[in-house]
Amino acid sequence: MLATRYKACALMIVATLAAAALVLGRETARSSPAPVAEQGGPAKPARLYYGVLACSNGGCHNNPTSPNQKDILLCAYDEVDIWTKHDKHRLAAKVLSGERSKQMAKLLGIKGDIAKEPSCVSCHGVIVEDKNSVHESFDPQEGVSCGVCHGHYSDWVAQHSAFLQRKKWRSLGRAVKEEQFGMRDLWDPEKRATLCASCHIGNAAEGKVVTHAMYAAGHPPLPGVELATFSDAMPRHWKYLSEKPANVQKILEYDPSKSSLERTELVVVSALVSFRESMKLLAAQAEQGAEAKEADRAWPELAQFDCYACHHDLKSDSWRQKRGYAGKPGRPTMRAWPTALVPLAVLHVGKANPEREQKLASELRDKLKELTAAFDAQPFGDAKTVAIAARQAAQWADTILKDFKTAPFDRAAAQHLVVGMGKESKLRLLDFDSARQFGWAFRSIQGELDPKFTANADSAKALKELDEQLKLELPKGQVEISKDFLKDALEKLNNYEPEQFRRTFERLMQNGQKQTRKE
Helix, strand or coil: CCCCCCCCCCCCCCHHHHHHHHHHHHCCCCCCCCCCCCCCCCCCCCECCCCHHHCCCCCCCCCCCCCHHHHCCCCCHHHHHHHHHHHHHHHHHHHHHCHHHHHHHHHHHHCCCHCCCCCHHHHHHCCCCHHCCCCCCCHHHHHHCHHHHHHHHHHHHHHCCCCCCCHHHHHHHHHHHHHCCCCCCCHHHHHHHHHHHHHHCCCCHHCCCCHHHHHHCEEEEECCCCCCHHHHHCCCCCCHHHHHHHHHHHHHHCCCCCCCCCCHHHHHHHHHHHHHHHHHHHHHHHHHHHHHHHHCCCCCCCCEHHHHHHHCCCCCCCHHHHHHHCCCCCCCCCCCHHHHHHHHHHHHCCCCCHHHHHHHHHHCCCCCHHHHHHHCCCCCHHHHHHHHHHHHHHHHHHHHHHHHHHCCHHHHHHHHHHHHHHHHHHHHCCCCHHHHHHHHHHHHHHHHHCHHHHHHHHHHHHHHHHHHHHCCHHHHHHCCCCCCCHHHHHHHHCCCHHHHHHHHHHHHHHHHHHHHHHH
């Protein structure tokens, strides 16, 4: 929440910013004035689909060198520039016009322009729900642009960009800005992770679902997501609070000596959100399958199962046989990676209390056993019982997320998580995607605990080996991942050996603990 005592900012070009505010503050043709709430905002924010021009107009988020911005350091004012030149989200809609997408449309039987197909645009762009709420700056070819994440509402854009309203706006709490003005609270790691998961995992209620048929037609497989790592690879067009100048930290009421480790918090919160959203998607599709008539039944939706339970080389004495099976051998189950880091969430909310940790770990095991039993009931699982078990698992995750508010992410907590990762990596053989979750999480948490960790030669060597095994380094910039990167990642997956990963990860853990003890 922004402090009400915000220091007077340097004067900006008032006429220019007033014009920028009016661009989005203007009422649409068929709208009527919104009633005003007690806190001074509209009772319900007005939907407006705007383009990136609304954020760059008037020299704001694409002009970091403007002398008028030098004393207003809440952001760097280069956000649009980074998004435009480097962020792959910028190209999300444009790929729908490429040859791969056209071929997919043909194979999937999509009639007309695939760039307008709702099942594709839902993640690759913006679904416009009301054509009367489209501003002239809106361009569907801008893909996943500012409004998709921050909120397509005119109220907050007009308020936060108007020179005469800025001080009052910054005095409002995050909840008020979101609920009354429509500005999504992306400082909240759970809300940010939920938004990202809606596309990178899926959300049936929002029509964001990648199906097995889409994979078969040529859609690149969705990898496991660790949000701190993926955010850096976008690359980020924002700074963590800990990275901001001291005077801005004061304005934002951030105390470096008391506040949480933001990357570590994002790793653990996003892990639990990924699990919850995977369970919700699984439940929604199973419910649809259970309720549909036999001729229309879409269950099982194979995209929700572990692809490599079927798509792997047949080898005798393979690591899959050594690992064993959660359920009946030969029965495909759900993807494993969304569950990989959930034990870290259990460790964190357990607050280093062994009894509480054991209780929560037992609850998690019970939820997963119920889901496994539902899958074992028949090939690909009984849809009705799968739906029930998945819903219950999602509700359990929701309960754990609420406990995060009383469990700070300080250095002691982060060190407890790193030790916990080491123990977890020894308990079971991890599949490729789950091992990547461990690799990404370790880099993020250990890197925040000890920024000099990679300067150690042994640590750097082990990290390099881990990247060679798992393809941890994500492609940076606006590159086509379905070409060389995807080919290389699939080769790594095919050659993956979990015992090799375990040995390398153990070396990393030992190096991390040695360096932490030296501090």
